Amino acid sequence: MNKKSIILALALCLYLAVGHTAFAATGKPVLVSGTWNRSQTQSVQLYKVENGELQLLKSAAIDPADHSFLFALQATPAGSFYYIGSSTAPESRFAFYLKEGDQLSFAANDSSYVLTGHDNSVENQTLEAWHNFVQPLEYKAEYFRRNNSTYVDFFPLLDEKVEALKSYPAAHTPNKAFNQSFETYKRINFTALALDFLFKPRSAQPQEEDYADFYRDLRVADYTTTTDLLDYPGGVGFINELLSVKAWIGGQKLRGFEGLLEHLNEIPNDTLRGELVLMGARTKRSYAGLTDYEAKYANLFVTARQKALLQQLKTALVVVKKGVPATDFRLPDIQGKPVALSELKGKVVYIDFWATWCGPCKKEIPSLKKLEEEYHGQNIVFLSVSMDKTKDHEKWKNFVGTEQLKGIQLFAGDKGGRELSANYKISGIPRFVLVGADGNIVAADAPRPSSTEIRPLLNSLLK
Numbered sequence: 001m002n003k004k005s006i007i008l009a010l011a012l013c014l015y016l017a018v019g020h021t022a023f024a025a026t027g028k029p030v031l032v033s034g035t036w037n038r039s040q041t042q043s044v045q046l047y048k049v050e051n052g053e054l055q056l057l058k059s060a061a062i063d064p065a066d067h068s069f070l071f072a073l074q075a076t077p078a079g080s081f082y083y084i085g086s087s088t089a090p091e092s093r094f095a096f097y098l099k100e101g102d103q104l105s106f107a108a109n110d111s112s113y114v115l116t117g118h119d120n121s122v123e124n125q126t127l128e129a130w131h132n133f134v135q136p137l138e139y140k141a142e143y144f145r146r147n148n149s150t151y152v153d154f155f156p157l158l159d160e161k162v163e164a165l166k167s168y169p170a171a172h173t174p175n176k177a178f179n180q181s182f183e184t185y186k187r188i189n190f191t192a193l194a195l196d197f198l199f200k201p202r203s204a205q206p207q208e209e210d211y212a213d214f215y216r217d218l219r220v221a222d223y224t225t226t227t228d229l230l231d232y233p234g235g236v237g238f239i240n241e242l243l244s245v246k247a248w249i250g251g252q253k254l255r256g257f258e259g260l261l262e263h264l265n266e267i268p269n270d271t272l273r274g275e276l277v278l279m280g281a282r283t284k285r286s287y288a289g290l291t292d293y294e295a296k297y298a299n300l301f302v303t304a305r306q307k308a309l310l311q312q313l314k315t316a317l318v319v320v321k322k323g324v325p326a327t328d329f330r331l332p333d334i335q336g337k338p339v340a341l342s343e344l345k346g347k348v349v350y351i352d353f354w355a356t357w358c359g360p361c362k363k364e365i366p367s368l369k370k371l372e373e374e375y376h377g378q379n380i381v382f383l384s385v386s387m388d389k390t391k392d393h394e395k396w397k398n399f400v401g402t403e404q405l406k407g408i409q410l411f412a413g414d415k416g417g418r419e420l421s422a423n424y425k426i427s428g429i430p431r432f433v434l435v436g437a438d439g440n441i442v443a444a445d446a447p448r449p450s451s452t453e454i455r456p457l458l459n460s461l462l463k
Contacts, residue, residue, distance in 0.1 A: 028101035032071035034116065035107045036062050038086060044069045047083040047093070051305065052235030052275065054088045075099050078177040079123065081185065083233060090196065090233070091142040094131065095185070097123040097178055111139055111146075122173045123182075130186060133168065134193060137161055141197035150204040154197055155212040162214050165190065181231075188223065188232045195241040211249050220246060220266040227271050236275045239267065257283060264300070274306045281310055285432075285445050287317040288460070289453035323440030326433070327423040331385065331410040334400055339410055341383070342439070348380040348461050349435040350446070353426055355387045356399045361430040365403060367449035372406050374455075378462055379437065382407030387421075387429060390414045436461060 079099025229235035354361035390413040434446040447453035
């Protein structure tokens with residue numbers, strides 16, 4: 001008996017021994033084994049989609065000696081789609097179909113996978129063939145860090161695949177549930193790859209006249225009449241991308257996310273409309289901004305889940321709005337003079353945690369300068385805190401001078417940056433924090449300077 005057979009036999013015995021009652025109720029367990037040959041990966045995760053988002057079910061460690069891993073799980077007799085990978089990113093996971101008693105074995109390489117062994121189901125053989133068909137598109141669309149693909153080479157490949165897709169065979173397995181699900185998956189997956197390509201960093205961008213006919217022929221209603229997209233990873237983001245691309249091709253310039261929501265009438269399904277509006281609600285950073293948003297779109301939150309999640313968002317912002325004392329810190333300014341947050345009590349303080357290496361941070365600078373000019377002479381302080389490493393102190397000083405940054409400029413360095421990240425729960429920058437004149441936090445994740453929400457919020461504090 002080889003190593004793989006021994007592992008599978010032991011795993012089956014273990015799961016039947018530990019969970020005999022549970023397995024007895026649902027039939028034979030599914031066993032998943034394989035190798036994950038990608039560097040710097042220590043574990044492989046098993047996911048299932050709920051409401052368009054991947055939910056983690058299990059995690060298995062990768063054996064550093066041979067890169068092997070092993071899962072066991074319960075599945076229904078008809079089965080359903082699962083995703084296995086090292087993360088939720090499209091380039092780091094693969095789709096499989098698992099049903100009661102299945103054995104799945106595969107080897108993942110740096111950009112694809114192959115089924116191994118002789119016990120893989122006909123469903124997963126069908127999915128492997130499909131993945132081989134779309135992999136050239138997937139590589140250019142999702143593995144963008146490894147290639148310099150632009151629309152110039154991608155659109156001809158897309159045209160070629162669109163033509164080949166016309167004669168691609170339908171699934172004819174004994175599993176009718178899979179056959180139907182596969183056709184839906186195939187259609188969404190192909191379109192998702194084409195859309196994703198346009199939303200990744202590229203050295204050249206298509207003009208309106210450059211778009212392939214595939215994009216021009218897309219109809220929003222073809223994908224949004226049912227809730228099938230909620231069974232696909234990133235399904236709500238798919239709608240976002242689809243509406244955006246159709247607007248671009250039509251020569252329209254969308255005004256942020258709410259500009260996108262002006263096209264809600266193109267989505268026939270009420271639940272999908274609600275999910276897209278909920279995505280927008282998650283971008284709100286103030287209680288006032290969220291309640292205004294709710295008033296505008298309240299009738300579009302149609303499911304109990306959507307209404308409950310909206311309430312959770314509101315509750316979180318209410319807690320922040322009530323205010324807790326802002327954690328004090330003392331950091332050197334551009335001349336090396338220590339400045340403490342507590343010394344600014346009595347004034348509203350708008351704090352910008354940023355760094356010279358952060359592109360989105362630098363993108364906010366023009367809007368921040370404009371905001372500073374508009375509120376000059378009022379009871380407000382604009383406090384910028386650099387999260388750059390200590391070794392980049394001179395780079396920060398030069399950047400402040402070159403860009404003529406105003407307000408109070410402070411430098412955190414390594415130690416200060418770690419403390420601020422912990423005290424203010426900063427997991428990403430730019431991060432803006434608004435502190436009231438009483439020294440209490442008004443918004444722990446305040447609207448950005450470029451946001452339409454920031455001025456009404458500041459005005460309410462400066463009355």
